[in-house]
Amino acid sequence: MTKKLPKRGLPPMHPGELLREEILPALDRPKTQIARLLGVSRQTLYDLIEEKQPVTPVMALRLGAMRKRPRSVAQSAEAI
Numbered sequence: 001m002t003k004k005l006p007k008r009g010l011p012p013m014h015p016g017e018l019l020r021e022e023i024l025p026a027l028d029r030p031k032t033q034i035a036r037l038l039g040v041s042r043q044t045l046y047d048l049i050e051e052k053q054p055v056t057p058v059m060a061l062r063l064g065a066m067r068k069r070p071r072s073v074a075q076s077a078e079a080i
Contacts, residue, residue, distance in 0.1 A: 015048075017051060019063070031045055031046070031049075038062045038063070039062060040062075
């Protein structure tokens with residue numbers, strides 16, 4: 001008989017929590033615009049950030065692609 005080891009540390013974080021707490025505030029854009037950039041409905045985005053829906057491999061690719069999009073020319077000019 002194998003002995004079960006006790007769990008240690010924190011429970012795993014849902015990707016939607018990270019998206020809601022860290023990524024979306026840093027983007028400083030309306031959720032409607034972010035959903036449009038991801039190519040999903042607002043409801044899908046809300047379900048994801050409310051941890052009601054998992055991050056599928058396709059959604060993970062979309063999130064990664066959104067992160068790599070170049071900043072607009074106006075934002076680049078402000079940074080100088």
